[in-house]
Amino acid sequence: xxxxxxxxxxxxxxxxxxxxxxxxxxxxxxxxxxxxxxxxxxxxxxxxxxxxxxxxxxxxxxxxxxxxxxxxxxxxxxxxxxxxxxxxxxxxxxxxxxxxxxxxxxxxxxxxxxxxxxxxxxxxxxxxxxxxxxxxxxxxxxxxxxxxxxxxxxxxxxxxxxxxxxxxxxxxxxxxxxxxxxxxxxxxxxxxxxxxxxxxxxxxxxxxxxxxxxxxxxxxxxxxxxxxxxxxxxxxxxxxxxxxxxxxxxxxxxxxxxxxxxxxxxxxxxxxxxxxxxxxxxxxxxxxxxxxxxxxxxxxxxxxxxxxxxxxxxxxxx
Ligand SMILES: Nc1nc(=O)c2c([nH]1)NC[C@@H]1CN(c3ccc(C(=O)N[C@@H](CCC(=O)O)C(=O)O)cc3)CN21
Ligand SMILES: O=c1ccn([C@H]2C[C@H](O)[C@@H](COP(=O)(O)O)O2)c(=O)[nH]1
Numbered sequence: 001x002x003x004x005x006x007x008x009x010x011x012x013x014x015x016x017x018x019x020x021x022x023x024x025x026x027x028x029x030x031x032x033x034x035x036x037x038x039x040x041x042x043x044x045x046x047x048x049x050x051x052x053x054x055x056x057x058x059x060x061x062x063x064x065x066x067x068x069x070x071x072x073x074x075x076x077x078x079x080x081x082x083x084x085x086x087x088x089x090x091x092x093x094x095x096x097x098x099x100x101x102x103x104x105x106x107x108x109x110x111x112x113x114x115x116x117x118x119x120x121x122x123x124x125x126x127x128x129x130x131x132x133x134x135x136x137x138x139x140x141x142x143x144x145x146x147x148x149x150x151x152x153x154x155x156x157x158x159x160x161x162x163x164x165x166x167x168x169x170x171x172x173x174x175x176x177x178x179x180x181x182x183x184x185x186x187x188x189x190x191x192x193x194x195x196x197x198x199x200x201x202x203x204x205x206x207x208x209x210x211x212x213x214x215x216x217x218x219x220x221x222x223x224x225x226x227x228x229x230x231x232x233x234x235x236x237x238x239x240x241x242x243x244x245x246x247x248x249x250x251x252x253x254x255x256x257x258x259x260x261x262x263x264x265x266x267x268x269x270x271x272x273x274x275x276x277x278x279x280x281x282x283x284x285x286x287x288x289x290x291x292x293x294x295x296x297x298x299x300x301x302x303x304x305x306x307x308x309x310x311x312x313x314x315x316x317x318x
Pocket of ligand 2: 021022197198200201221222223224226227228231317
């Protein structure tokens with residue numbers, strides 16, 4: 001994972017102090033590229049323990065075309081909770097304690113944090129138990145799952161069907177591997193305003209040469225300490241899955257970043273991680289057993305030989 005540590009060092013050394021939407025403040029560079037050869041092992045962070053289980057359940061959620069956090073809540077995956085919760089506490093129906101700016105206040109205000117945790121637990125319980133509530137407040141809008149599997153409603157004006165970009169990708173890779181048009185985009189300008197968060201991993205392209213399958217991602221905005229380790233592993237897993245589906249061997253993941261930033265409250269954690277020696281990479285195996293990648297469950301994907309340094313905690317910017 002030297003590539004990742006080099007990115008961290010580069011941003012610490014040359015990053016510019018920049019304000020951001022969340023009000024946290026960042027050190028930021030614009031434009032950076034990393035390459036991961038998947039033949040050398042599975043690129044999950046070894047310099048801090050990273051929750052692979054959460055990465056798997058999020059990717060399978062995208063692949064099923066799901067955009068409702070209920071599925072993630074049921075799988076005990078909290079990574080999208082804040083963005084659904086935000087919609088709930090800003091709604092007219094919410095009558096609990098004031099949760100304005102909860103993301104910024106919770107890490108620094110002990111008394112508020114207790115209140116926030118109570119409200120968040122209530123919210124999750126209701127998402128899990130109340131169908132109508134989950135349908136309204138669990139849904140993040142037309143985020144990744146919608147764009148990947150069902151891009152563009154368009155039906156009323158054009159009479160066209162929504163596009164299953166992943167099915168088309170698999171089809172194209174099988175039937176026309178040399179094509180330079182193996183592209184999937186989550187960036188749908190006409191639906192951005194309805195999304196809880198505009199897509200960060202916005203567009204990717206697949207490529208086949210020598211029987212190997214590679215993918216390059218353009219990520220417009222990259223939270224280096226929290227988001228990027230998840231994104232690298234998620235796309236590496238996506239390449240493995242698409243390779244199984246198309247009879248190819250995993251090649252390279254090329255990760256191209258736009259605004260690549262370290263949040264000001266992650267700088268110490270990044271420095272701690274930089275003192276650690278990378279270890280041997282783990283490997284993964286996938287049990288397809290006649291299933292398509294759209295029907296997999298988390299237990300079908302198994303990680304072995306993962307011996308990371310301990311976890312490093314950090315607050316997430318909402
Ligand atoms: N500021 C920000 N950074 C992100 O990376 C990010 C967002 N926002 N918003 C949407 C999604 C949600 N993602 C997330 C959210 C939380 C974790 C997280 O809490 N990771 C912890 C581990 C959690 C655990 O082990 O329970 C970590 O330490 O990596 C990771 C990715 C990635 N995205
Ligand atoms: O997969 C993801 C999702 C989100 N992020 C980070 C990047 C930014 O820090 C925030 C999004 O804020 P914007 O103001 O919309 O750019 O989330 C990530 O790194 N990876």
